[in-house]
Amino acid sequence: MELKGIELVTVRLSLAEPWVTAMGRIAERSVVLVRAVTDDAEGWGECVAQPEPTYTAEYEAGARAVLEAHLAPRVLAGGLAAMEAVKGHQMAKAALEAAVLDAGLRARGVALVDALRAVSSHPGPHRERVPAGVAVGVTGDVDRLLEEVGKRVGEGYRRVKLKVGPGWDVVPVAAVRDAHPGLALQVDANGSYRALGVDGAAGALARLDGYGLLMVEQPLGDDDLVGHAELGRRLATPLCLDEAIASDDDAASAVALGACRVLNVKPGRVGGLREAVRVHDRCARSGIGAWCGGMLETGVGRAANLALAALGGFSLPGDLSASDRYWATDIVDRPATLQADGTIAVPAGPGIGVSVSLPPASVVDRTWMSARGGA
Ligand SMILES: [Mg+2]
Structure with missing residues (x-):
């Protein structure tokens, strides 16, 4: 399986109910997704870092930055094992791993659960x-x-x-x-x-x-x-x-x-x-x-x-x-x-078992990184 490229996609989605915190009322939130593209399939992973570093030290903008500057380039050059050189950033790593695993499993027709x-x-x-x-x-x-x-x-x-x-x-x-x-x-x-x-x-x-x-x-x-x-x-x-x-x-x-x-x-x-x-x-x-x-x-x-x-x-x-x-x-x-x-x-289809469909209006930002370094 050859990884052709990785795309970081930030989407903004409406919440079912406003989320009330000490900082105010939030009706929507953004989420960073990772799309891994191979010759045979594409796979998706989600970065669960929240907007603020209040659960752990990770937060959404920081996770997106480390994905683009440090994690995705390493994985494109050396596979998932190359992420080990980067300390911490568990949520960013997990999103990238999930996308690459999903792409590989979809290509082989194997469900993630299996x-x-x-x-x-x-x-x-x-x-x-x-x-x-x-x-x-x-x-x-x-x-x-x-x-x-x-x-x-x-x-x-x-x-x-x-x-x-x-x-x-x-x-x-x-x-x-x-x-x-x-x-x-x-x-x-x-x-x-x-x-x-x-x-x-x-x-x-x-x-x-x-x-x-x-x-x-x-x-x-x-x-x-x-x-x-x-x-x-x-x-x-x-x-x-x-x-x-x-x-x-x-x-x-x-x-x-x-x-x-x-x-x-x-x-x-x-x-x-x-x-x-x-x-x-x-x-x-x-x-x-x-x-x-x-x-x-x-x-x-x-x-x-x-x-x-x-x-x-x-x-x-x-x-x-x-x-x-x-x-x-x-x-x-x-x-x-x-x-x-x-x-x-439990989803039973290949990979994570669901297909991703992003409403165009929800997409805030897309950044494509090619394995050959081109845009
Ligand atoms: Mg807890």
């Missing part, structure tokens, strides 16, 4: 669908939260994740648990208890222990594995790591330190699908619970995540929501939809 199963040590039984989970943001108002959770449960989601932080934890959890006694429920703090220290975090989070949560995700900072290990010993609820794990080596450290009982595996955060399979396999052989995370992907990234989530070591429902949870109109021909049984189908 390719990932073939390299995993714990593929498990074949799964045609995977359980869907959904995340609900900090509403700051219990009635609004209950309305939002009720809506998602009514839509059929099997597992709900609440975003929490100091001052917004036991009250929303108690209210949701009271309204939905049997719901599979978990919380994600995105590192927000860091400022309280381990003692303060233990005091605050121990109050959640009676509510039957599946896990508390990433309470402390992304560089604090020792703190998570100490905190985990003081809570009954299992701890899950997200931001702290940027590679399989990080996962190995976390397992060795006893820093988590569960891992959220996101291809974008660990630098690609192949590394995500390695993290998944490590969880499976180490007795660590695992699930496939999500990052507000379009149908391109979501299709790849669904293929990954079909692996046998993913013992818990992932952040795998239907397209209409986030987007007014998706950019793939078969957007992920929630089935009546609370699952989403």
Whole structure:
């Protein structure tokens, strides 16, 4: 398979519902896509970096810049292995890897789910669908939260994740648990208890222990594995790591330190699908619970995540929501939809199993880079 060129495509898409944050109200957002073109096929990957560097250090404009200046030229000259010379930039690397893998698999007529199963040590039984989970943001108002959770449960989601932080934890959890006694429920703090220290975090989070949560995700900072290990010993609820794990080596450290009982595996955060399979396999052989995370992907990234989530070591429902949870109109021909049984189908066609169709008005920027250096 000869790579002829790589195109970076920035699109701007409308959200299904405005996204309200402390910085204001956002009705649309841009996404960087990577298109890899070979003699036989083309493939797509999505960069999940967000507009601002508030989840990890990566952000959309930075990811696009490193793709154009450093990653794409290396891959065009030396293949995917040439990316290893560049430090960090996991989300940019993951997007480029996904595009090149997709192109190669489409040319061979192989589905991504089958390719990932073939390299995993714990593929498990074949799964045609995977359980869907959904995340609900900090509403700051219990009635609004209950309305939002009720809506998602009514839509059929099997597992709900609440975003929490100091001052917004036991009250929303108690209210949701009271309204939905049997719901599979978990919380994600995105590192927000860091400022309280381990003692303060233990005091605050121990109050959640009676509510039957599946896990508390990433309470402390992304560089604090020792703190998570100490905190985990003081809570009954299992701890899950997200931001702290940027590679399989990080996962190995976390397992060795006893820093988590569960891992959220996101291809974008660990630098690609192949590394995500390695993290998944490590969880499976180490007795660590695992699930496939999500990052507000379009149908391109979501299709790849669904293929990954079909692996046998993913013992818990992932952040795998239907397209209409986030987007007014998706950019793939078969957007992920929630089935009546609370699952989403794993794409079965070649590559990521969906075709990309970009409305011309959505395209903000296209940059083509040829293997021979021409434009
Ligand atoms: Mg998280």
